[in-house]
Amino acid sequence: MLRAVLDSDREAIGRYCALPEVTRYLPFPALDEEGLTQRMRRLVAATAPSAPEEFLALAVEHDGVLVGDLMLRFTAAHGPGEPPAIAELGWVFAPEHSGRGFATEAARALIDLGFGHYPLHRVMAQLDPRNEASAALCRRLGMRHEAHTREDYPDRDGGWSDTSVFGLLRREWEAL
Numbered sequence: 179m180l181r182a183v184l185d186s187d188r189e190a191i192g193r194y195c196a197l198p199e200v201t202r203y204l205p206f207p208a209l210d211e212e213g214l215t216q217r218m219r220r221l222v223a224a225t226a227p228s229a230p231e232e233f234l235a236l237a238v239e240h241d242g243v244l245v246g247d248l249m250l251r252f253t254a255a256h257g258p259g260e261p262p263a264i265a266e267l268g269w270v271f272a273p274e275h276s277g278r279g280f281a282t283e284a285a286r287a288l289i290d291l292g293f294g295h296y297p298l299h300r301v302m303a304q305l306d307p308r309n310e311a312s313a314a315l316c317r318r319l320g321m322r323h324e325a326h327t328r329e330d331y332p333d334r335d336g337g338w339s340d341t342s343v344f345g346l347l348r349r350e351w352e353a354l
C-alpha cells in the first residue's frame with residue numbers, strides 16, 4: 179500500500195535511514211536524531227506537489243509494516259505557467275524487506291501515478307553507477323540507461339563520483 183508519510187513513521191524510517199549501508203549512495207549520510215527530524219518534516223509535508231522542486235513522498239506498507247519510502251520530485255515544466263513535465267524518482271527500502279519485489283511494485287505504481295495522474299512527459303532517476311541494486315530496479319521498471327556522466331557529483335569524502343541517468347518517456351510507458 180502506498181500512502182502519505184505520517185509523523186508516526188519516524189521510528190520505522192529512522193531505523194533504516196540510520197544504516198550506513200542504506201545511505202551509502204543517498205544524498206544524505208546515515209541519519210542521527212536531528213537529521214531524522216529534518217527528513218521527517220520534509221516527507222510529511224510532501225503531499226501535494228504542483229511546481230518544480232516540490233515533491234510527493236509516499237510510505238510503502240506491506241501487511242501493516244512500513245517497508246520503505248518513495249519520492250517523486252518535479253524538476254521542470256515545458257514553459258512558464260505550465261505544470262511540471264519532468265520528475266525524478268527516489269527510493270529507500272529497509273534491507274530486511276529487500277529482495278521480494280516491494281520496491282519494484284511500489285515504484286511501478288508511482289510511475290503510473292506520474293504519467294496517469296500528473297501530466298508528466300518523462301520520469302528519470304539519477305544514481306551512483308556503483309549502486310547496482312538501484313540500477314537493476316530501474317531496468318525492471320522499463321527505464322533506459324541514458325547516460326553515465328563522470329565525476330559530476332560531490333561525494334562525502336571530498337572527491338567526486340560518477341552519475342548514471344535512467345529515463346522513461348510517456349510514450350515508452352504507454353507501450354510497457
Ligand SMILES: CC(C)(COP(=O)(O)OP(=O)(O)OC[C@H]1O[C@@H](n2cnc3c(N)ncnc32)[C@H](O)[C@@H]1OP(=O)(O)O)[C@@H](O)C(=O)NCCC(=O)NCCS
Pocket residue numbers: 199200201203204268269270271272275276277278279280281282283304305306309311312315
Ligand atoms: C534500491 C533498492 C530499493 C532495491 O531494493 P531491492 O530489494 O533490490 O528491490 P525489490 O524490492 O524490487 O526486490 C527485487 C528483488 O526481489 C526479487 N523478487 C521477488 N519477487 C519479485 C516480484 N514479484 N517482483 C519483482 N522482483 C521480485 C527480484 O528477483 C530481485 O531479486 P535480486 O536482487 O536477487 O535480483 C534498495 O537496494 C535500497 O533501498 N537501497 C538503499 C537506498 C538507495 O540506494 N536508494 C537509491 C538511491 S539513487
